[in-house]
Amino acid sequence: MRFTTKSLLLSGSILAAAMAFGPGATAWAQEATFVMASNDVGAPSYDPIRGTKLNAATSLIYDRMVIQDADQSFHGQLATEWESTADGMAWTFKLRPGVTFHDGEPFNAATIVWWVPQFAGTENAFMTDAIESVEVIDDLTVKFVMKNPDPNLLSNMASIFMGIPSPKAYDAMGTDYGVTGAVGSGPFTLQSFTIGQETVLASNEAYAWASNLSENQGPPHIKTLTVREIPEDSTAFLELRTGGVDMLLSVPTDFLPQLEAEDSIAVGTLPGTGIFYIPINTTVAPFTDIKVREATALAVNQKEILDNLFGGIGSEANNFLISSLLAADVDPALNISHNPDRANELLEEAGWAMGSDGVREKDGTRLQVALWTQNGTEFKRVTEVVQAQLKAVGIGADITVFDSATINDQYRKGNEHQLAVRSYSWANADIIDWFFAGSRLGYPNVSMWNDPKAEVLNKTAMTGSRTWEERVANFKAYHEYVLSQFVFAPIYQPVQIHAYSKDNITLPETVRGTRLQSQTVVDITVN
Structure with a gap:
């Protein structure tokens, strides 16, 4: 509705x-x-x-x-x-x-x-x-x-x-x-x-x-x-x-050449405070299978999006936090980067065979999923590229564009979305709690993730730190576990323009x- x-x-x-x-x-x-x-x-x-x-x-x-x-x-x-x-x-x-x-x-x-x-x-x-x-x-x-x-x-x-x-x-x-x-x-x-x-x-x-x-x-x-x-x-x-x-107050990077060509317009930048990412609904098939979630995340080509959509301005996102935060400095093995060969292997292991039209199938069911986004030029362009990148590993995606004022109400239903292209702006590690805590299923926890181990790590990070150093260590541990479960796919870290x-x-x-x-x-x- x-x-x-x-x-x-x-x-x-x-x-x-x-x-x-x-x-x-x-x-x-x-x-x-x-x-x-x-x-x-x-x-x-x-x-x-x-x-x-x-x-x-x-x-x-x-x-x-x-x-x-x-x-x-x-x-x-x-x-x-x-x-x-x-x-x-x-x-x-x-x-x-x-x-x-x-x-x-x-x-x-x-x-x-x-x-x-x-x-x-x-x-x-x-x-x-x-x-x-x-x-x-x-x-x-x-x-x-x-x-x-x-x-x-x-x-x-x-x-x-x-x-x-x-x-x-x-x-x-x-x-x-x-x-x-x-x-x-x-x-x-x-x-x-x-x-x-x-x-x-x-x-x-x-x-x-x-x-x-x-x-x-x-x-x-x-x-x-x-x-x-x-x-x-x-x-x-x-x-x-x-x-x-x-x-x-915000300008997409692809407008920069046109803006800079206008003598009457000035452009300024600030360090980025957010991430573009894909939440993955862990409660809806086929994403109840961690292999499918991992394959989806590895299908995203961050460098292609950075270079082709954003003109190389900003940086690739490989985890959920902006790079200036200490809790973003995770074990490098847990950072998520484009790996189509591994994505294809995982989908094969999960029983999804490539179909004649380039979309995988399993037990007569096509790997065709819903990919949501909100209106706005930047969101729609990123989503279209993500759609093509998913198709490259055999995942078909149908894009639906919602008005930004109503999309959160759609997420709250909990079972109608599968993938989405979203972004946040927040310069603090507690954004992980906001988007992945089990107490916030639907929205803002669009991934619908409610994991017992994650909840323990969340509580320790949010309430069990006596010093700033302890807080960083606790959020880093929580962040690393979230990454290991592939409940989202990172895309891009913009600058503010x-x-x-x-x-x-x-x-x-x-x-x-x-x-x-x-x-x-x-x-x-x-x-």
Whole structure:
């Protein structure tokens, strides 16, 4: 079933509150329009606590306790200082004074006492599970008493899923929060949100608490920012080229030659934070057989995709983590690379004989599988190449393209998909837990993998590490076991590319952060 989204605007009361906190609301001349990455299209809400898919605009609405720079160092945003006890069983955070939410409510220690328990029972609960309680030291100081050490706590705090909403607004809107309204303390207030189409933001003219990653310590220079959702990368490129939009937050590599040929367009890059990969549904035949899964993974020619589709920009992906993470440094024998000879051997061993039309058969059944993807030029092109690579070893694949806003609901059914082409953006090893934990079958665990040994390794990695070194070792062991079971096939590790009109906007000389988010957007000026 496909689902149709519909426009949902801010309720009158929340819109009035947001407008009330924009004293400069008459200065609408400083406008800009950005286009978010096609992978971000279709996020159903701006609820960072209950949401499982958030888009790039989330960081503009909400502040976080800490944020990360490109070198993965941590910098205070709503927290100014922090320290952990030697045993990791307590963290103390000093909070930034003078911060208010868009609805005028103060940010203080009471906010944190309310905020942390909200994650209980949500799919994001793992981010705060290690926190036993929050103690108030004074109005601007809190202490986290831990159930167990969590050396990853700062990384969690830097996630956009830990943007802090106004307690008053969150409680008042209930399950409508994030759709009919969203109230944070960030540099922009939410004016309207049309699911799958666009988000309109206004400068928070009270903003005076940017992190030290921003040159501008006051309100954003952009007074009205429209963030559009355009699923087709070619359409987004045309919009930038013809002046319909000012910036693309993500650009496919195959558009680079055309963009670089345009005198009015500037292109920038950041290190990649994600992987393109193929989750393999381990609960549906023929992929209940590990030999078929391994053959499928070995059929993928990463170098061909890197060179021919991405012009050699980025790198091959041979496991599930970006190469900058220490837990990506696995036993080389476990990395997954193109090996068609071994793929053919495995399929023969599994009883799948090559048919006259190039598709294998077994007991009268053809090795014809479903290959899903989402709309977007890049996804469709990668999927078409993967289809041809599978066919080269005798696996036929029928491609189905879903709207990015609805495909996750299809995965949740659990038994209709077999293979898919997906990507993620996340600079932390706990992404393995997110996509392979047995508690998240269907989505985000599209592989439908629920393995007892994996669950033990997962628990140790997520909750059994006292130090950062232990955490790396535990995630490396978990990662290696996932690789050994061939529950996915790695494809490609991109760099992050953005492009913008030099005539319309000016970016700071250095883009700060692991991706282009609020710390850079507040510094962008309109020409």
